[in-house]
Every structure is written in structure tokens, then in C-alpha cells.
Amino acid sequence: MTRAQQRALAELWERFGVETGAAMLNPGQLFGRRASLILEIGFGDGESLTAMAAANPGADYLGIEVHRPGIGHLLLRAAELGLTNLRVVCADAVDVLEQHLPDECLDRVQIFFPDPWPKTRHHKRRLIQPPFAALLVRKLKPAGQLHVATDCESYAYFILNVLNATPGLMNAATGNGFAPRPPCRPLTKFEQRGQRLGHNVWDILFIQRT
Numbered sequence: 001m002t003r004a005q006q007r008a009l010a011e012l013w014e015r016f017g018v019e020t021g022a023a024m025l026n027p028g029q030l031f032g033r034r035a036s037l038i039l040e041i042g043f044g045d046g047e048s049l050t051a052m053a054a055a056n057p058g059a060d061y062l063g064i065e066v067h068r069p070g071i072g073h074l075l076l077r078a079a080e081l082g083l084t085n086l087r088v089v090c091a092d093a094v095d096v097l098e099q100h101l102p103d104e105c106l107d108r109v110q111i112f113f114p115d116p117w118p119k120t121r122h123h124k125r126r127l128i129q130p131p132f133a134a135l136l137v138r139k140l141k142p143a144g145q146l147h148v149a150t151d152c153e154s155y156a157y158f159i160l161n162v163l164n165a166t167p168g169l170m171n172a173a174t175g176n177g178f179a180p181r182p183p184c185r186p187l188t189k190f191e192q193r194g195q196r197l198g199h200n201v202w203d204i205l206f207i208q209r210t
């Protein structure tokens, strides 16, 4: 972690950070208003999340990440941009979803370049699995969106199969396949690394339909 990131965690956490404790989060109280709520899981260095929050001041953004240097980076950028519609949780997203977010509170969930775990023996470590998908269905509002992007082909098909088989989700792409890249998704740090390595990217877009 750089000194600037350390300082950001010490000085800016109070402004943007959310301590979950034992309580259920109340999005209206967190942001002091009622607006569309977008959750990003695993935002990395937060460059794309802060860019989206800055571009959409009418929506509220909640980021969950476990990597503290990345959170420090995001805090610096959020302060630079003067964002008031962004809050951050430093915790495992599964715990936060299971224990701290009410059902039907999210208008969109975005997961950009989740850790791919490409080796077959590591596939069980992948974040997007049937129980996790079912949890997301519960937390999304009716007609809420789930947007995933990955540059790992085997994970792309794995995610597509999991989500196509999840009750309460409908593929927004034609033919139960991949979606075109939505213009609202900025280039992420991990994606830029993949581009340098010549990787393709697969976007996956589902709608909550319960």
C-alpha cells in the first residue's frame, strides 16, 4: 500500500466508508436520499466505479472490496472528484449480501472481471456459483440488472451457464448468449491488463424477473 493510500484510509474512511457491524444497512440513510442503488462487487482500484459515480450523480453507488490498497486508491479518487453518491464497504461481498443488505434493494449489481481461477481444480473458488446467483436474485429489485464482464473464456461460459440456470433471472441478450459491451461500462484496470495480453472480453447481462 502506498503512503497516499494509507493516508486516504485514515482520513477519508469516515467520509466514504461503511462499517457493517451487526446491523442491516439502510441505503436511504447511507446516502440521505432515495435513488437508484448500484452495487459493484470487487471494484479493484475503483477507477471505473468512481468514473461511473461521477457520470451518474442521480444514482447511488455502493462498492464492496476486500483489497485495502484498492480501497485507498478509490478513496483518493472519490475525494478528488468530490463524490457524494458513493460509499464503500471493506468486507467479503457474500457476507455483506447475506447479512447486511435487505432483499430487493438493488437496481443493479455489477461485477467486472471477477477473479477467474482458470484451473479446473480451482473452479470452486469462483465467486459466481449457483448459491451466489440465487442470493443476487433476492437482493435485486424486480427488473433489476446483473452485469458481469470477464476476459476469461472458460469463466464466461461458466457464468453464462450458472445464470441461465438460475430461477428469477432472464438473459437480456438475444439467444441466451453474451451481451454487447454497454457504453456505460468504463475500461477497468484489469481489463486494460487483459487488452495488453490480447484477451477478448465477454459481457453478460441479466434481468431479475421473479
Ligand SMILES: C[S@@+](CC[C@H](N)C(=O)[O-])C[C@H]1O[C@@H](n2cnc3c(N)ncnc32)[C@H](O)[C@@H]1O
Residues within 6 Å of the ligand: 041, 042, 043, 044, 045, 064, 065, 066, 067, 070, 091, 092, 093, 094, 111, 112, 113, 114, 115, 116, 127, 188, 189, 190, 191
Ligand atoms: C481480478 S480483480 C478485478 C478488479 C476490478 N473490477 C477491475 O476490473 O480492475 C477482482 C477483485 O475482486 C475482489 N474480490 C474477490 N472476491 C471478493 C469478495 N468475495 N468480496 C469482495 N471483493 C472481492 C478482489 O480483491 C479483486 O480486487
